[in-house]
Amino acid sequence: MLTIYRRHRKGCEHRNKGRKYRRCRCPIWVDGFLAGQEIRKSLGMAGWQKAQDVVREMEATEGEPKDTNEPITLQTAEERCLADAKARKLNESTIYKYRLLFKQISDFAQKHGLRYLKELDLQTLDEFRSEWKDGPRSSLKKLERLRAFLRFCERRKWIDNNPAIDLKAPKIQNRPTMPFTHAEILKILAAFDKYAERAGVANTQRLKAFVLLLRYSGMRIGDTVRCGVDRITDNKLFLYTQKTGVPVHCVLPDFVVRELEAAPKSSEGHFFWTGKSKLHSAIGKWQRRLQTLFTVAEVQGGHAHRFRDTFAVELLLAGVPLERVSVLLGHQSVRITERHYSPWVRSRQEQLEQDLQRAWSQDPVALLQTKGTPEVHEKSRRIN
Secondary structure, eight states, rough: OOOEEEOOOOOTTTTGOOOOSSOOOOOOOEEETTEEEEEEOOOOOOOOOHHHHHHHHHHHHTSSOTTTTTBBBBBHHHHHHHHHHHTTTHHHHHHHHHHHHHHHHHHHHHHHTBBGGGGGGGHHHHHHHHHHOOOOOHHHHHHHHHHHHHHHHHHTSSSOOGGGGGGGGOOOOOOOOOOHHHHHHHHHHTHHHHHHHOOOOOHHHHHHHHHHHHHHHHOOOHHHHTTTTGGGEEEEEEEOOOTSSOEEEEEEOOOHHHHHSOOSSSSSSSOOOOOSHHHHHHHHHHHHHHHHHHHHHHTTTOOHHHHHHHHHHHHHHHHTTTHHHHHHHHOSSSHHHHHHHHHHHHHHHHHHHHHHHHHTTTHHHHHHHTTTSSSHHHHHHOOO
């Protein structure tokens, strides 16, 4: 007689309930004796009804399933890819995006009667992508995740090749970096009084601290939401550790630190996150709060990433070298920083040229060397 059970993963919240608990999506295993032989193996699936059908078939034929070389199913490949992503400690937001992709693949497979991974050939992927309703940039990101998933499968010899490689990427027009102007920042800060009438004083204090941390740390919204209290010492914010093992800190203005200390914390360990909800849910909540604030402030096109752009651009215009700005932003290469902020690098160069021209126009030696021109005589009279 054979028995099926859930073999709970290490991260399963129901693991302590034992193998009898089955209301989760952990892989199903079979255990028992069949035809005088002990069997203990994974069925390669998570659906309880399907697992029961397979076991009944095994017992009816008194042996292994009819096709012992059955190709791997889409569901099994997706589950193993997610397990690998968790083992690699990928960000929860990244894993969430893979879950969304796999749900879309599962819905497509169910509609078209697909079960096995090998059925995702190039023609099928073309049809799958034709149903996407994303914009060009979102489509590109989704295609990158699809390629990564099938590359994961290819390296494990579940498929002969990666058909997603032959899907051409959509054309994307690079959106210009749009930092907030000084006037817009002042309008946002002035809008907190009106915002307090809607959300209350405590929520307003928390949002103000959130906005200031976004502006003066250059962090992405996800990193800001999960920023722990222990990451700030005095006025230094720990950003990340480089591959060389060197920690990177960002010095925060004193008034930003004061706002963080004064604002009510969401939990004991975090400024803006309870630590209990899913991170992407918390990010969505803060995005909605920001949109309300931008509406109150009458700032058009406001979103969280513009604070990061403002941080980078203001540093560049203040003369901070591009390489150092790249380190603070956590970019893997200076080329990434240059690609995103090349217009502002040019602005910094133009600013330097204007400074030099102004300096040379007042330099006594330069004036003497060019003595004789009407413009120089006129400048000399103004200086004297």
